Amino acid sequence: MLIAALPSGPLAANCYVLAPAPGGDCVIVDPGQEASAQVAKVLAEHDLTPAAILLTHGHFDHVWSAPELAEAHEVPVYLHPADHGLLTEPAAGVDAGFAAQLQMLLGPGPYPVPPDLREVAGDQTLALAGVEFAVEHTPGHTPGSVVYTVTAEDGDPVMFAGDLVFAGSIGRTDFPGGDAAEMNRSLASAVLGRPDATRILPGHGPGTTVERERATNPYLRDIAG
Numbered sequence: 426m427l428i429a430a431l432p433s434g435p436l437a438a439n440c441y442v443l444a445p446a447p448g449g450d451c452v453i454v455d456p457g458q459e460a461s462a463q464v465a466k467v468l469a470e471h472d473l474t475p476a477a478i479l480l481t482h483g484h485f486d487h488v489w490s491a492p493e494l495a496e497a498h499e500v501p502v503y504l505h506p507a508d509h510g511l512l513t514e515p516a517a518g519v520d521a522g523f524a525a526q527l528q529m530l531l532g533p534g535p536y537p538v539p540p541d542l543r544e545v546a547g548d549q550t551l552a553l554a555g556v557e558f559a560v561e562h563t564p565g566h567t568p569g570s571v572v573y574t575v576t577a578e579d580g581d582p583v584m585f586a587g588d589l590v591f592a593g594s595i596g597r598t599d600f601p602g603g604d605a606a607e608m609n610r611s612l613a614s615a616v617l618g619r620p621d622a623t624r625i626l627p628g629h630g631p632g633t634t635v636e637r638e639r640a641t642n643p644y645l646r647d648i649a650g
């Protein structure tokens with residue numbers, strides 16, 4: 426299984442391209458700002474054809490290039506319905522101070538929506554590009570945050586975590602729609618409730634594992650798993 430990590434845009438959000446093998450279908454996860462050129466390079470390098478785009482949540486730094494890529498490759502985009510509104514109103518997902526900056530960063534809008542936008546729900550499994558993606562709804566950072574988990578060749582789970590958890594940190598809950606209590610429940614279930622061998626591919630920064638975060642992440646210390 427090929428997984429390319431492509432940190433993109435001013436906030437270095439991780440876009441991922443996952444494919445079972447070169448020369449076939451692939452899935453793009455979280456193509457945010459300035460992700461398209463890097464994605465195109467990976468597609469060309471491994472002769473890959475996108476089958477779908479998965480979004481972990483609706484924040485602009487994770488979704489910005491999704492409409493453009495979805496249109497170019499004629500593929501569906503999956504996002505939990507609780508975050509669909511953030512596609513057309515990105516400023517609704519940030520605080521007032523940041524919203525002003527966002528106008529400058531993104532332009533005045535209106536902002537495009539992917540032509541084939543689909544809903545994902547927790548406990549759903551999506552079969553895409555020959556790979557099974559288990560969906561878990563993990564609200565807290567945003568109401569519609571989800572994580573997608575696949576199984577690597579060695580049998581270990583690999584989780585696309587979005588802004589739920591990072592190496593040594595967790596996603597912020599102080600933006601509109603954020604909820605610290607829900608976040609703790611999501612972390613207990615989707616991080617502490619997972620096997621140690623689970624590899625975490627977060628929305629920002631380097632990859633990590635459940636084992637490492639359980640042992641060292643200060644934000645998980647007081648949460649019962």
Ligand SMILES: [Zn+2]
Binds near residue numbers: 482484566588
């Ligand atoms: Zn976010």
Ligand SMILES: [Zn+2]
Binds near residue numbers: 486588628629
């Ligand atoms: Zn983010």
